[in-house]
Amino acid sequence: MSPHFSGLIFIHGASRYYFDGVEPFGGWLESQGFQFGVQQAWAVTIYEPVAPLFIIARRFVTIACLGHIFILSLGLVLVHAPAGWFVVGLGRNGVEYSVLLITCLIAVAWTHWPTWARPLE
Numbered sequence: 001m002s003p004h005f006s007g008l009i010f011i012h013g014a015s016r017y018y019f020d021g022v023e024p025f026g027g028w029l030e031s032q033g034f035q036f037g038v039q040q041a042w043a044v045t046i047y048e049p050v051a052p053l054f055i056i057a058r059r060f061v062t063i064a065c066l067g068h069i070f071i072l073s074l075g076l077v078l079v080h081a082p083a084g085w086f087v088v089g090l091g092r093n094g095v096e097y098s099v100l101l102i103t104c105l106i107a108v109a110w111t112h113w114p115t116w117a118r119p120l121e
Helices: 003-018 022-031 037-056 061-083 096-111
Strands: none
Touching: 003 022, 003 037, 003 096, 022 037, 037 061, 061 096
């Protein structure tokens, strides 16, 4: 996987931390009905910059990708789906970018899936 792609994912959590967005994110999670929203926000914020380092190092790639797929899928459902498909142009804040990232992560996860865990072909 290209370090550039991993950088796109890395920067999301790193910027949340850098710009003091963890507490507001946690508050928003709690407003959506999640218990321990601040702790979950910290977990996501730590995961997002750490897991891409494993992807770049080609270690635990599938696990790192699956975690990101889970995080992005929740964001897609909770934040982006109500806004429609388009991120810009005909809409705003839609799902198209998340769908692209999730598709790429699925491809990378499948490529690095352990051969012993693959279904019989």
